[in-house]
Amino acid sequence: MLSVIVAVHNQIGHNALFLESVRRYTTGAYEMIVIDNHSTDGSADFFEANGCQVIRNEVNLCYPESMNLGIKRSKGDYVCLINNDLHVAPNWNGLLIAPMELLGLEVASPLGLEMMPTPALTGWMQDRWASIGRGRLSSGKTTPRLRKMIREMYGDWDEFCAEVKRSFSATRYEGMIGSCVMVRRTLFDKIGLLDERIQAADWDLYYTVRKREMEVGDVHRCMIVGGSYVHHFMRATGKAKPEPFSCRHPRLAIDDKWTMQEQMSFWCKPYELLPARSPHSFIQVIRRRLGRTIEKLAREADRAFAWRWLLVSTDRILKIYRSQFKSLGSVSGR
Secondary structure, eight states: OEEEEEEESSOHHHHHHHHHHHHHHOOSSEEEEEEEESOSSSHHHHHHHTTOEEEEESSOOOHHHHHHHHHHHOOOSEEEEEOSSEEEOTTHHHHHHHHHHHHTOSEEEEEBTTBOSSHHHHHHHHHHIIIIIOGGGOTTOOHHHHHHHHHHHHSSHHHHHHHHHHHHTTOEEEOOOTTEEEEETHHHHHHOSOOTTBSOHHHHHHHHHHHHHHHTOSSOOOEEEEEEEEEEOOSTTGGGOOOOOOOOSOOBOHHHHSOHHHHHHHOSOGGGGSOOOOOSSHHHHHHHHHHHHHHHHHHHHHHHTGGGGGSSOHHHHHHHHHHHHHHHOOOTTO
């Protein structure tokens, strides 16, 4: 059985869309455990009315402490630590778990806006969402409005996900999508629960597993499994000015626990941790700033006319993705 664990603090529109997609697209037996951190918009009642297990907190707890409450309550052989501002693909869980069984993985994530098979495709997808999906404005939106944003971004969701599966089902590479982390329960017996001090819990989990692999060798590093895809609206709760966390434990940054040398050794993309190089000339500074300004203006223009994608046929949108997957998504050399 699968245990789906999600922490929420208000955002009833996202909660309804999230549950709708999980109930429609999850295959096999599963339980839904919701940690409600003092929602005031009826979210806890909503989830309970729809048959979910709800842990009600009278204060707003941080992410790792919330997820640990859910892990302790859960019964599944697999545990998915997932965000409430997600929209999942058909058979998203099966497309994750089957490769985990085949390859002996303890942790895996699907494809998503944060990490596609190549940096070029990731950048293109993120640019499209920034201009068309208007992800930064998703907080507080109603469920119908969020559905419309999915339509603007992907056209027909089922057809898009089928194209992702066709294009990338054989793709495997090191990485993690922090908004959707599938974990084999036995991993917690080896490394313990999430470190509640570290707010970047996904990043900390990634490092912990990688260190265990290097030093003990009884786990496999975290992997992205192609074929499964989730859409992440990104930081919906954080953008809504939530209540301050009421945790009593210390809250540390990732750099307080892991040295830069360790992070460079463990992280799948160590070049991201290198300090930015200083510009070589005044002209380069001007060019960079002008380029960013022009890019921002172009995105704002696209955002103002994002409604036009509702007039574009789903077949046309699918052809755009198919073309970009082919031209930008090649994983040769991985």
